[in-house]
Amino acid sequence: MNVAENTVVSFNYRTTADGAEVDSSTQRGGPLTVLVGHGGIIPGLEKALLGRAAGDRFEVSIPPAEAYGERRPGLAQRVPKKYFRNPAQLRPGMMTALQNRDGGRQMVVVTKVGSSVVDVDLNHPFAGRTLDFEIEVTDVREATPEERAHGHAHGPGGHEH
Ligand SMILES: [Zn+2]
Incomplete structure:
Protein backbone atom coordinates (compact mmCIF):
# COMPACT_ATOMS: atom_id res chain seq x y z
CA MET A 1 0.00 0.00 0.00
CA ASN A 2 1.21 3.51 -0.81
CA VAL A 3 0.94 6.67 1.27
CA ALA A 4 -2.13 8.74 0.29
CA GLU A 5 -4.79 10.93 1.92
CA ASN A 6 -6.38 9.07 4.83
CA THR A 7 -3.71 6.42 5.13
CA VAL A 8 -1.69 6.08 8.31
CA VAL A 9 2.06 6.09 7.78
CA SER A 10 4.78 5.19 10.28
CA PHE A 11 8.34 6.28 9.66
CA ASN A 12 11.73 6.72 11.24
CA TYR A 13 13.29 10.09 10.66
CA ARG A 14 16.35 12.17 11.39
CA THR A 15 16.05 15.94 11.05
CA THR A 16 19.03 18.22 10.64
CA ALA A 17 19.28 21.98 10.20
CA ASP A 18 22.58 23.39 8.94
CA GLY A 19 24.15 19.98 9.51
CA ALA A 20 23.19 19.66 13.19
CA GLU A 21 20.64 17.10 14.34
CA VAL A 22 17.58 18.83 15.79
CA ASP A 23 15.17 15.90 16.11
CA SER A 24 14.93 12.19 15.36
CA SER A 25 12.72 9.18 15.90
CA THR A 26 15.57 7.70 17.96
CA GLN A 27 15.29 10.68 20.33
CA ARG A 28 11.53 10.20 20.64
CA GLY A 29 11.82 6.43 21.14
CA GLY A 30 10.43 4.99 17.91
CA PRO A 31 8.75 5.65 14.58
CA LEU A 32 6.30 8.54 14.26
CA THR A 33 2.80 7.52 13.14
CA VAL A 34 0.58 10.09 11.42
CA LEU A 35 -2.74 10.28 9.62
CA VAL A 36 -1.98 11.79 6.20
CA GLY A 37 -3.99 14.83 5.08
CA HIS A 38 -4.86 16.23 8.51
CA GLY A 39 -2.00 18.61 9.22
CA GLY A 40 -0.23 16.30 11.68
CA ILE A 41 3.19 17.05 10.19
CA ILE A 42 4.69 19.94 8.20
CA PRO A 43 3.30 20.26 4.64
CA GLY A 44 6.61 19.63 2.86
CA LEU A 45 7.18 16.35 4.68
CA GLU A 46 3.65 15.15 4.03
CA LYS A 47 4.05 15.94 0.32
CA ALA A 48 7.35 14.04 0.22
CA LEU A 49 5.72 10.98 1.82
CA LEU A 50 2.88 10.70 -0.72
CA GLY A 51 3.22 7.61 -2.91
CA ARG A 52 5.87 5.96 -0.72
CA ALA A 53 5.59 2.39 0.57
CA ALA A 54 6.92 0.48 3.57
CA GLY A 55 10.67 -0.06 3.21
CA ASP A 56 11.26 3.12 1.20
CA ARG A 57 14.16 5.28 2.31
CA PHE A 58 14.71 8.79 1.03
CA GLU A 59 16.10 12.20 1.88
CA VAL A 60 14.29 15.48 1.43
CA SER A 61 15.20 19.09 2.06
CA ILE A 62 12.27 21.28 3.08
CA PRO A 63 12.39 25.08 2.83
CA PRO A 64 10.81 27.28 5.55
CA ALA A 65 7.65 27.97 3.50
CA GLU A 66 6.87 24.23 3.53
CA ALA A 67 8.06 23.75 7.12
CA TYR A 68 7.53 26.20 10.00
CA GLY A 69 7.30 29.39 7.94
CA GLU A 70 9.56 32.38 7.64
CA ARG A 71 10.78 34.23 10.72
CA ARG A 72 8.53 37.17 11.44
CA PRO A 73 10.10 40.38 12.73
CA GLY A 74 8.62 42.12 15.75
CA LEU A 75 8.16 38.97 17.79
CA LEU A 122 8.16 34.20 19.91
CA ASN A 123 8.95 32.79 16.46
CA HIS A 124 8.78 29.02 16.22
CA PRO A 125 12.32 27.72 16.92
CA PHE A 126 12.50 26.29 13.36
CA ALA A 127 11.00 29.34 11.63
CA GLY A 128 13.17 30.52 8.74
CA ARG A 129 15.21 27.31 8.68
CA THR A 130 15.52 24.73 5.94
CA LEU A 131 15.10 21.28 7.46
CA ASP A 132 16.78 18.19 6.01
CA PHE A 133 15.11 14.85 6.64
CA GLU A 134 16.32 11.27 6.30
CA ILE A 135 13.22 9.10 6.19
CA GLU A 136 12.59 5.37 6.41
CA VAL A 137 8.95 4.33 5.92
CA THR A 138 8.18 1.40 8.22
CA ASP A 139 4.43 0.92 7.70
CA VAL A 140 1.48 2.19 5.64
CA ARG A 141 -2.10 1.21 6.37
CA GLU A 142 -5.67 2.34 5.84
CA ALA A 143 -6.97 4.71 8.56
CA THR A 144 -9.77 3.43 10.78
CA PRO A 145 -13.12 5.32 10.78
CA GLU A 146 -12.29 6.44 14.33
CA GLU A 147 -8.92 7.89 13.29
CA ARG A 148 -10.57 9.78 10.41
CA ALA A 149 -13.18 11.20 12.80
CA HIS A 150 -10.49 12.31 15.27
CA GLY A 151 -8.13 13.63 12.59
CA HIS A 152 -5.08 11.82 13.94
CA ALA A 153 -3.51 8.35 14.08
CA HIS A 154 -3.94 6.04 17.05
CA GLY A 155 -1.65 3.39 18.51
CA PRO A 156 2.13 3.28 19.01
CA GLY A 157 3.78 6.41 17.61
CA GLY A 158 0.41 8.16 17.29
CA HIS A 159 -2.10 9.53 19.81
CA GLU A 160 -2.61 7.40 22.90
CA HIS A 161 -6.01 7.92 24.51
ZN1 LIG B 1 -8.10 10.02 18.72
Missing part, protein backbone atom coordinates in the same frame (compact mmCIF):
# COMPACT_ATOMS: atom_id res chain seq x y z
CA ALA A 76 10.91 39.77 20.24
CA GLN A 77 9.72 40.54 23.77
CA ARG A 78 11.29 41.56 27.04
CA VAL A 79 9.69 39.66 29.89
CA PRO A 80 10.20 40.00 33.68
CA LYS A 81 11.91 36.93 35.13
CA LYS A 82 9.02 36.24 37.49
CA TYR A 83 6.97 34.95 34.53
CA PHE A 84 9.36 32.03 34.08
CA ARG A 85 9.22 28.89 36.14
CA ASN A 86 13.00 28.35 36.06
CA PRO A 87 14.62 31.79 35.67
CA ALA A 88 17.99 30.78 37.16
CA GLN A 89 18.46 28.08 34.51
CA LEU A 90 17.70 30.25 31.48
CA ARG A 91 20.48 30.54 28.89
CA PRO A 92 20.52 32.19 25.46
CA GLY A 93 19.47 29.76 22.73
CA MET A 94 17.35 27.51 24.91
CA MET A 95 13.64 26.89 24.49
CA THR A 96 11.34 27.37 27.43
CA ALA A 97 7.64 27.65 28.19
CA LEU A 98 6.25 31.09 28.95
CA GLN A 99 2.92 31.51 30.68
CA ASN A 100 0.70 33.91 28.70
CA ARG A 101 -2.17 36.11 29.88
CA ASP A 102 -4.81 33.46 29.12
CA GLY A 103 -3.07 31.01 31.43
CA GLY A 104 -1.82 28.99 28.44
CA ARG A 105 1.79 28.16 27.69
CA GLN A 106 3.85 29.11 24.69
CA MET A 107 7.27 27.83 23.65
CA VAL A 108 9.75 30.66 23.21
CA VAL A 109 13.46 30.91 22.46
CA VAL A 110 15.60 32.80 24.97
CA THR A 111 17.84 35.36 23.25
CA LYS A 112 19.30 37.26 26.23
CA VAL A 113 19.19 36.93 30.01
CA GLY A 114 19.42 40.11 32.09
CA SER A 115 19.39 40.54 35.87
CA SER A 116 15.63 41.08 36.10
CA VAL A 117 14.32 40.59 32.56
CA VAL A 118 14.68 38.01 29.81
CA ASP A 119 14.55 38.71 26.07
CA VAL A 120 12.66 36.04 24.15
CA ASP A 121 11.70 35.41 20.53
Whole structure:
Protein backbone atom coordinates (compact mmCIF):
# COMPACT_ATOMS: atom_id res chain seq x y z
CA MET A 1 0.00 0.00 0.00
CA ASN A 2 1.21 3.51 -0.81
CA VAL A 3 0.94 6.67 1.27
CA ALA A 4 -2.13 8.74 0.29
CA GLU A 5 -4.79 10.93 1.92
CA ASN A 6 -6.38 9.07 4.83
CA THR A 7 -3.71 6.42 5.13
CA VAL A 8 -1.69 6.08 8.31
CA VAL A 9 2.06 6.09 7.78
CA SER A 10 4.78 5.19 10.28
CA PHE A 11 8.34 6.28 9.66
CA ASN A 12 11.73 6.72 11.24
CA TYR A 13 13.29 10.09 10.66
CA ARG A 14 16.35 12.17 11.39
CA THR A 15 16.05 15.94 11.05
CA THR A 16 19.03 18.22 10.64
CA ALA A 17 19.28 21.98 10.20
CA ASP A 18 22.58 23.39 8.94
CA GLY A 19 24.15 19.98 9.51
CA ALA A 20 23.19 19.66 13.19
CA GLU A 21 20.64 17.10 14.34
CA VAL A 22 17.58 18.83 15.79
CA ASP A 23 15.17 15.90 16.11
CA SER A 24 14.93 12.19 15.36
CA SER A 25 12.72 9.18 15.90
CA THR A 26 15.57 7.70 17.96
CA GLN A 27 15.29 10.68 20.33
CA ARG A 28 11.53 10.20 20.64
CA GLY A 29 11.82 6.43 21.14
CA GLY A 30 10.43 4.99 17.91
CA PRO A 31 8.75 5.65 14.58
CA LEU A 32 6.30 8.54 14.26
CA THR A 33 2.80 7.52 13.14
CA VAL A 34 0.58 10.09 11.42
CA LEU A 35 -2.74 10.28 9.62
CA VAL A 36 -1.98 11.79 6.20
CA GLY A 37 -3.99 14.83 5.08
CA HIS A 38 -4.86 16.23 8.51
CA GLY A 39 -2.00 18.61 9.22
CA GLY A 40 -0.23 16.30 11.68
CA ILE A 41 3.19 17.05 10.19
CA ILE A 42 4.69 19.94 8.20
CA PRO A 43 3.30 20.26 4.64
CA GLY A 44 6.61 19.63 2.86
CA LEU A 45 7.18 16.35 4.68
CA GLU A 46 3.65 15.15 4.03
CA LYS A 47 4.05 15.94 0.32
CA ALA A 48 7.35 14.04 0.22
CA LEU A 49 5.72 10.98 1.82
CA LEU A 50 2.88 10.70 -0.72
CA GLY A 51 3.22 7.61 -2.91
CA ARG A 52 5.87 5.96 -0.72
CA ALA A 53 5.59 2.39 0.57
CA ALA A 54 6.92 0.48 3.57
CA GLY A 55 10.67 -0.06 3.21
CA ASP A 56 11.26 3.12 1.20
CA ARG A 57 14.16 5.28 2.31
CA PHE A 58 14.71 8.79 1.03
CA GLU A 59 16.10 12.20 1.88
CA VAL A 60 14.29 15.48 1.43
CA SER A 61 15.20 19.09 2.06
CA ILE A 62 12.27 21.28 3.08
CA PRO A 63 12.39 25.08 2.83
CA PRO A 64 10.81 27.28 5.55
CA ALA A 65 7.65 27.97 3.50
CA GLU A 66 6.87 24.23 3.53
CA ALA A 67 8.06 23.75 7.12
CA TYR A 68 7.53 26.20 10.00
CA GLY A 69 7.30 29.39 7.94
CA GLU A 70 9.56 32.38 7.64
CA ARG A 71 10.78 34.23 10.72
CA ARG A 72 8.53 37.17 11.44
CA PRO A 73 10.10 40.38 12.73
CA GLY A 74 8.62 42.12 15.75
CA LEU A 75 8.16 38.97 17.79
CA ALA A 76 10.91 39.77 20.24
CA GLN A 77 9.72 40.54 23.77
CA ARG A 78 11.29 41.56 27.04
CA VAL A 79 9.69 39.66 29.89
CA PRO A 80 10.20 40.00 33.68
CA LYS A 81 11.91 36.93 35.13
CA LYS A 82 9.02 36.24 37.49
CA TYR A 83 6.97 34.95 34.53
CA PHE A 84 9.36 32.03 34.08
CA ARG A 85 9.22 28.89 36.14
CA ASN A 86 13.00 28.35 36.06
CA PRO A 87 14.62 31.79 35.67
CA ALA A 88 17.99 30.78 37.16
CA GLN A 89 18.46 28.08 34.51
CA LEU A 90 17.70 30.25 31.48
CA ARG A 91 20.48 30.54 28.89
CA PRO A 92 20.52 32.19 25.46
CA GLY A 93 19.47 29.76 22.73
CA MET A 94 17.35 27.51 24.91
CA MET A 95 13.64 26.89 24.49
CA THR A 96 11.34 27.37 27.43
CA ALA A 97 7.64 27.65 28.19
CA LEU A 98 6.25 31.09 28.95
CA GLN A 99 2.92 31.51 30.68
CA ASN A 100 0.70 33.91 28.70
CA ARG A 101 -2.17 36.11 29.88
CA ASP A 102 -4.81 33.46 29.12
CA GLY A 103 -3.07 31.01 31.43
CA GLY A 104 -1.82 28.99 28.44
CA ARG A 105 1.79 28.16 27.69
CA GLN A 106 3.85 29.11 24.69
CA MET A 107 7.27 27.83 23.65
CA VAL A 108 9.75 30.66 23.21
CA VAL A 109 13.46 30.91 22.46
CA VAL A 110 15.60 32.80 24.97
CA THR A 111 17.84 35.36 23.25
CA LYS A 112 19.30 37.26 26.23
CA VAL A 113 19.19 36.93 30.01
CA GLY A 114 19.42 40.11 32.09
CA SER A 115 19.39 40.54 35.87
CA SER A 116 15.63 41.08 36.10
CA VAL A 117 14.32 40.59 32.56
CA VAL A 118 14.68 38.01 29.81
CA ASP A 119 14.55 38.71 26.07
CA VAL A 120 12.66 36.04 24.15
CA ASP A 121 11.70 35.41 20.53
CA LEU A 122 8.16 34.20 19.91
CA ASN A 123 8.95 32.79 16.46
CA HIS A 124 8.78 29.02 16.22
CA PRO A 125 12.32 27.72 16.92
CA PHE A 126 12.50 26.29 13.36
CA ALA A 127 11.00 29.34 11.63
CA GLY A 128 13.17 30.52 8.74
CA ARG A 129 15.21 27.31 8.68
CA THR A 130 15.52 24.73 5.94
CA LEU A 131 15.10 21.28 7.46
CA ASP A 132 16.78 18.19 6.01
CA PHE A 133 15.11 14.85 6.64
CA GLU A 134 16.32 11.27 6.30
CA ILE A 135 13.22 9.10 6.19
CA GLU A 136 12.59 5.37 6.41
CA VAL A 137 8.95 4.33 5.92
CA THR A 138 8.18 1.40 8.22
CA ASP A 139 4.43 0.92 7.70
CA VAL A 140 1.48 2.19 5.64
CA ARG A 141 -2.10 1.21 6.37
CA GLU A 142 -5.67 2.34 5.84
CA ALA A 143 -6.97 4.71 8.56
CA THR A 144 -9.77 3.43 10.78
CA PRO A 145 -13.12 5.32 10.78
CA GLU A 146 -12.29 6.44 14.33
CA GLU A 147 -8.92 7.89 13.29
CA ARG A 148 -10.57 9.78 10.41
CA ALA A 149 -13.18 11.20 12.80
CA HIS A 150 -10.49 12.31 15.27
CA GLY A 151 -8.13 13.63 12.59
CA HIS A 152 -5.08 11.82 13.94
CA ALA A 153 -3.51 8.35 14.08
CA HIS A 154 -3.94 6.04 17.05
CA GLY A 155 -1.65 3.39 18.51
CA PRO A 156 2.13 3.28 19.01
CA GLY A 157 3.78 6.41 17.61
CA GLY A 158 0.41 8.16 17.29
CA HIS A 159 -2.10 9.53 19.81
CA GLU A 160 -2.61 7.40 22.90
CA HIS A 161 -6.01 7.92 24.51
ZN1 LIG B 1 -8.10 10.02 18.72
